[in-house]
Amino acid sequence: MHAWEQIQKTVDFIEEKMAEEIKIGTLAKVAGLSQFYFQRLFKRLVKKPVNEYIKLRRLARASEMLLEENKRILDVALDCGFSSHETFTRAFKEAYGITPEDYRNAPVRLNQLAKPELSLNYTLIDEDVPLITDSIVLEMTRRKIEVAETYMGFSAQVPISQAPVGETTGIDVPGQLWESFYSRKADIPTLLPDGTEVGVSMMEGAADGTFTYFVGGAVKPDTPVNGELMTWELPADEYVLCCFEAENFTELTNSALGKAMNYLFGTWLANRGLTTQPFSVEKYYKTTTDAAYMEIWVIPVKQKGTEKS
Structure with a gap:
């Protein structure tokens, strides 16, 4: 048995015993x-010390339970393995910058530490061959677009630590930008009906320690821009796509997105001697009751000094 399989057993064990005392022994x-x-x-393998990982996974579960208004905060704390209201409040504020009470009264999008799927770090799939894990179905493919695509929406500068890789905690700035887009979507009449929506991470030209994140929907080329709106163009080129689906939209945009990002950049591209142009695109399609599906698009670039393809 591989070492990662032994550690995955303990990761699974932690999820099952979250409310109980979990000893390293x-x-x-x-x-x-x-x-x-x-x-x-x-x-x-997990990129976190054991006790810190357990605490952050407990906080992730607690933040979901806090949205259940009929459950006391103390009960949430105890059900997630915290010894007291005070211990829980201190840990929550250290991780997210707000108290559980503040979060319950005014919920915001949070970055959560996702449960890892360690097999994704060690499984190198061929193109167009689906990989099935416990929580997602993932597939790598290539696609070429002949005509650039235009999107209209909003952008913001985001700390690099908030990139959607499922390993950091705090207020989810990209998530807040999505909420802003959806709250004002009806005021953008130029958006194509049922058009694709994108979240674009751009490293080039961003301030130190940040990246530019753009959120928008598809529009016709040469659509005029008004007010604080901006347009972004997906250039015509050949792309590598990481396509994945999950059980529901929440799972898709939370832990599944982070796992797919990690697999694309940390495993699949790296093992082929590839990097990318300085942007990546999350493409969101209409979610149905049967499928929650999205794609990550990147333009591959061969690393210098490598013969891999």
């Missing part, structure tokens, strides 16, 4: 390792 036994080697391997 118990997790080490689940993994079949000494406590010393288990903690080293866990941090290496």
Whole structure:
């Protein structure tokens, strides 16, 4: 059995025992390792120390439960493995910058630490061959567009730590931009009916430590721009696509998006000696009761000094 499979067992165990006391010794036994080697391997593969990971996963679950108004905050804390209201409040504020009470009274989009699918770091699939994991179906393909696509919407500068990779916590700035777009979407009459919507991360020209994030919907080329709206053009080129689907839209845009991003950039492109032009595009299609589906589009660029293709 591979090392990552042993650590995945402990990740799954943590999800099942979230409300209980979870000791490192118990997790080490689940993994079949000494406590010393288990903690080293866990941090290496999960990118977080064990206790910090457990705390952040508990907070992620708690933030969902806080939206259930019939549940007391103390009960949420205890159900998620925190010993007291005070301990929970302190941990929540350290992670997100607001208290549980503030979040319940005025919910905002939060970046959550997602449960990892470690197999995605070690499975290199061929193009057009679906990869099925516990929570998503993922496929890599290529597509060429002959005519540039135009989108209209809003943009903002976002800290690089808030990139949608499912590893950081805090207020979700890109998510807030999406909410702003949807609240004003009816005031943009030039949007194509049932047109594709995009979230674009652009590194080029951004201030140090930030990237530009654009949110918008498809419009006809040469559509005039009014007010604070802006347009962005998806250039005609050949793209690598990471296509994935999840059980519902919430799962799609939260943990599935982060897992797909990590797989595309950290595993699939890297193992082929490829990088990309300095932007990536999240393409959102209409979600139905049967499917929640999206794509990540990038233009591949061969890394210098590599012979891989």
